[in-house]
Amino acid sequence: MNNFLLKLRQEPALMFLFGVMVPITVFLAMQLFNDPEIFFATLMRSLGMGSTYAIVALGFVLIFKATQTVNFAQGALAVSGALFLSFAVADDHIPLTTIDNPINSLPGPDWFHWGVSLVLAMVFAAILGLVIERLTIRPMVGQPLFSVAVITLGLEIALRVFNNDTVKVEFRNVKVPWGIDGFQVGKETINYSIIAAMVTAAIAFVAVFIFYRSRLGIAMRAVAFDQEAAMAQGINVGRVFAIAWAAGAVLAMIGGVFATQPPVKQSLAVDNETANIAFRALPAVILGGLDSATGALLGGLIVGAAEIFAGQYAAGETDILGAGYPVIVPYVVMMIGLLIRPYGLFGTPEIRRV
Amino acid sequence: MYKRPNLYTSYESETQILPTWTQKALMAFFIIQLFLLPFSIPVLNDDIPGLSWLPLIGDGIPLFRFLGDGEWIRASTKVLMLIVAAHGLNLLSGVAGQVSLGHAFFMGVGACTATYLGSASGSTTWGHSLPIWVWLPGAGIAAALIGIFVSPVAVKLRGLYLAIVTLGLVFLGIHLGNTSWGAKIAGPPALGRKAPELDIRLWKEEDPLINMSDDGRWLWFDIAEEGKRYLLYLVLAIGFTLLAKNLIRTRTGRAWQAIRDRDIAAEVMGIAEFRYKVQAFAISSFFAGVAGALFVGLSGQTLATDFGLFLSVEFIAILLIGGAGTTSGAIVGAFLIYMMPQFVEEATKWLSDQESGVTGVVGDTILTEGDDLGFINTSTVTPGWTLSVFDWNIVLFGVLIIVFLIFEPLGMYGIWVKIRNYWKRWPFSY
Numbered sequence: 001m002n003n004f005l006l007k008l009r010q011e012p013a014l015m016f017l018f019g020v021m022v023p024i025t026v027f028l029a030m031q032l033f034n035d036p037e038i039f040f041a042t043l044m045r046s047l048g049m050g051s052t053y054a055i056v057a058l059g060f061v062l063i064f065k066a067t068q069t070v071n072f073a074q075g076a077l078a079v080s081g082a083l084f085l086s087f088a089v090a091d092d093h094i095p096l097t098t099i100d101n102p103i104n105s106l107p108g109p110d111w112f113h114w115g116v117s118l119v120l121a122m123v124f125a126a127i128l129g130l131v132i133e134r135l136t137i138r139p140m141v142g143q144p145l146f147s148v149a150v151i152t153l154g155l156e157i158a159l160r161v162f163n164n165d166t167v168k169v170e171f172r173n174v175k176v177p178w179g180i181d182g183f184q185v186g187k188e189t190i191n192y193s194i195i196a197a198m199v200t201a202a203i204a205f206v207a208v209f210i211f212y213r214s215r216l217g218i219a220m221r222a223v224a225f226d227q228e229a230a231m232a233q234g235i236n237v238g239r240v241f242a243i244a245w246a247a248g249a250v251l252a253m254i255g256g257v258f259a260t261q262p263p264v265k266q267s268l269a270v271d272n273e274t275a276n277i278a279f280r281a282l283p284a285v286i287l288g289g290l291d292s293a294t295g296a297l298l299g300g301l302i303v304g305a306a307e308i309f310a311g312q313y314a315a316g317e318t319d320i321l322g323a324g325y326p327v328i329v330p331y332v333v334m335m336i337g338l339l340i341r342p343y344g345l346f347g348t349p350e351i352r353r354v
Numbered sequence: 355m356y357k358r359p360n361l362y363t364s365y366e367s368e369t370q371i372l373p374t375w376t377q378k379a380l381m382a383f384f385i386i387q388l389f390l391l392p393f394s395i396p397v398l399n400d401d402i403p404g405l406s407w408l409p410l411i412g413d414g415i416p417l418f419r420f421l422g423d424g425e426w427i428r429a430s431t432k433v434l435m436l437i438v439a440a441h442g443l444n445l446l447s448g449v450a451g452q453v454s455l456g457h458a459f460f461m462g463v464g465a466c467t468a469t470y471l472g473s474a475s476g477s478t479t480w481g482h483s484l485p486i487w488v489w490l491p492g493a494g495i496a497a498a499l500i501g502i503f504v505s506p507v508a509v510k511l512r513g514l515y516l517a518i519v520t521l522g523l524v525f526l527g528i529h530l531g532n533t534s535w536g537a538k539i540a541g542p543p544a545l546g547r548k549a550p551e552l553d554i555r556l557w558k559e560e561d562p563l564i565n566m567s568d569d570g571r572w573l574w575f576d577i578a579e580e581g582k583r584y585l586l587y588l589v590l591a592i593g594f595t596l597l598a599k600n601l602i603r604t605r606t607g608r609a610w611q612a613i614r615d616r617d618i619a620a621e622v623m624g625i626a627e628f629r630y631k632v633q634a635f636a637i638s639s640f641f642a643g644v645a646g647a648l649f650v651g652l653s654g655q656t657l658a659t660d661f662g663l664f665l666s667v668e669f670i671a672i673l674l675i676g677g678a679g680t681t682s683g684a685i686v687g688a689f690l691i692y693m694m695p696q697f698v699e700e701a702t703k704w705l706s707d708q709e710s711g712v713t714g715v716v717g718d719t720i721l722t723e724g725d726d727l728g729f730i731n732t733s734t735v736t737p738g739w740t741l742s743v744f745d746w747n748i749v750l751f752g753v754l755i756i757v758f759l760i761f762e763p764l765g766m767y768g769i770w771v772k773i774r775n776y777w778k779r780w781p782f783s784y
Contacts, residue, residue: 070514139760146453147759149514150674153667154759158752161745279525279663286518322533331522335507338519342510350512352618 081253289347472550
């Protein structure tokens with residue numbers, strides 16, 4: 001206890017956090033007793049939000065771990081993948097042609113068609129990630145990391161124009177099988193999409209943790225640790241890059257699908273704001289640490305909870321905070337978090353030598 | 355004495371901005387031309403005999419004369435504004451090595467302060483209608499203060515963490531600008547907000563010392579309102595360029611460069627890392643704030659969404675395409691990044707022109723229908739994959755960043771150095 005107090009006195013930022021967290025906890029406990037139904041529904045929504053953030057954040061982390069760069073084009077990749085899904089599910093023809101959509105002629109129920117489309121969209125996203133990595137990232141090996149990050153910013157800008165043009169006139173529905181329905185908790189509805197997001201996040205994280213234990217995953221961690229040493233050990237760094245980008249793009253695409261669902265958005269369709277899911281998930285990545293999958297999960301959940309709870313319980317102060325204030329709550333949380341831990345909760349501190 | 359390039363006999367001659375007389379004379383000639391640009395002077399406006407068939411460089415003696423004409427002068431003025439801001443980011447990111455994606459945020463702070471100080475108050479807006487010599491430095495100082503306020507977080511971080519945190523500032527700024535009280539400080543024109551006036555007055559008197567908001571006659575020449583604004587911005591841009599250059603080549607700039615190259619080594623050598631980093635943030639934000647105020651003076655409106663991620667990326671692109679860490683790079687980059695889309699637009703117009711352009715010459719062979727140029731859509735806004743010229747310009751902008759970074763990481767400055775060295779060393783390759 002004495003130790004803890006000493007640490008508090010040494011770290012003013014920690015003291016600040018402590019001073020903020022205690023009242024918030026008390027306030028939330030009061031709300032829990034006040035109206036458990038609303039509290040439970042908010043909690044579920046925050047978990048759904050956090051799962052969506054965690055999925056997108058995991059994509060960032062995978063790419064960062066392999067290539068040491070933040071992929072700012074994640075938003076454009078998310079929308080491209082989600083758009084492909086919507087074309088596969090909702091259109092009668094292949095775009096720009098008169099050929100019938102082959103998925104529609106498959107036997108089986110609708111959810112089966114959707115599943116096939118999803119797999120196709122994942123393949124498409126992976127190929128897109130591979131192509132981008134091959135054309136723009138591979139030639140930059142050995143260049144300053146910031147240059148690579150700016151290249152992805154350029155990609156984001158260029159790709160976003162095409163995506164926005166596609167959804168300019170009509171928003172593209174991704175037609176998820178669970179729709180907008182949900183189950184009732186008292187007066188509150190909890191959408192099935194929240195459950196779906198949580199299950200997907202769980203699957204994605206379990207898959208990644210299993211992958212880290214495989215041969216290839218160990219190779220990826222070796223590359224993350226030291227590129228040149230890994231190369232000297234006979235690891236094919238180029239292949240690790242490619243796999244990380246493919247996986248990152250697939251995760252981005254899944255995140256893009258959930259970005260059209262509640263609790264992120266009620267519209268169920270891809271529009272020109274869907275790409276922002278990547279920028280909204282960035283605080284989760286930074287808070288958890290850029291190179292940690294555990295950090296992505298925890299960061300996503302914290303940030304999602306902060307956003308949803310602030311949106312629920314601070315709604316009375318909208319005049320001061322401004323309409324749509326929940327969207328920037330993650331960034332505020334991120335900045336406070338970084339004051340205390342400059343490399344995030346689970347990030348590896350960069351060792352600096354003269 | 356004739357000076358050989360790269361042969362310096364004293365420290366003074368090495369740190370000179372323009373070491374040789376040729377450079378001095380060329381620069382003087384160039385600057386005089388820049389000042390003459392907005393005036394309508396008969397000799398300058400005549401066509402060059404034999405070159406009049408060229409659409410852009412044909413009219414007027416100086417080759418870039420067209421930049422002073424009609425709609426182009428606005429673009430030139432905007433470039434000058436961008437140059438001021440680009441110098442700011444260059445000092446922070448290019449010289450001091452602190453990568454920032456939040457430059458647009460600081461510009462927004464400057465823009466809001468300028469609007470708040472410089473324009474009149476109304477029923478839905480707050481304002482003080484102060485003269486330009488208050489709101490222009492005021493905008494810079496407000497941005498610098500915010501920069502100092504943010505810098506304790508920023509100093510702790512490095513690399514991409516810093517970039518993302520400053521990116522967060524941009525989103526924060528847009529949100530704050532859209533709140534109800536943010537709209538009162540610097541709201542959109544829809545709320546009855548007028549832009550601050552560029553007129554130069556002592557205080558709030560009726561007749562300004564120098565009238566900037568009407569067409570008029572300066573010295574012996576007619577000059578339009580846009581021309582006056584251009585000259586004001588030109589003077590400011592030259593002033594800030596000198597300031598940036600002098601900051602880079604004196605003690606502060608050397609300290610920043612040492613921090614950029616290896617921060618721990620710099621600290622060991624006795625450079626106060628924290629102080630210089632905070633200084634870099636403050637000065638860079640000051641530049642950005644002034645540029646934001648100039649932005650408002652040019653566009654006539656303060657919209658929070660103007661100062662978004664795209665603007666920040668634009669400055670990063672300016673830096674990288676011009677050449678990070680060099681003053682000339684910021685200038686060339688700003689010119690290229692802003693003018694390239696304008697040129698593309700002109701070229702597209704010319705291509706689709708029914709009389710003199712490709713449409714007229716080649717006819718239906720490469721065209722699909724009407725005014726459309728294959729994949730470039732000039733006439734209507736349709737869904738699908740025929741983007742408008744504006745969209746293509748954004749794509750071009752993104753592709754330009756990628757191509758430059760892959761093939762010429764040093765930017766235009768690198769290209770210039772290569773060409774110069776080729777001629778200098780000819781016939782030897784190195």
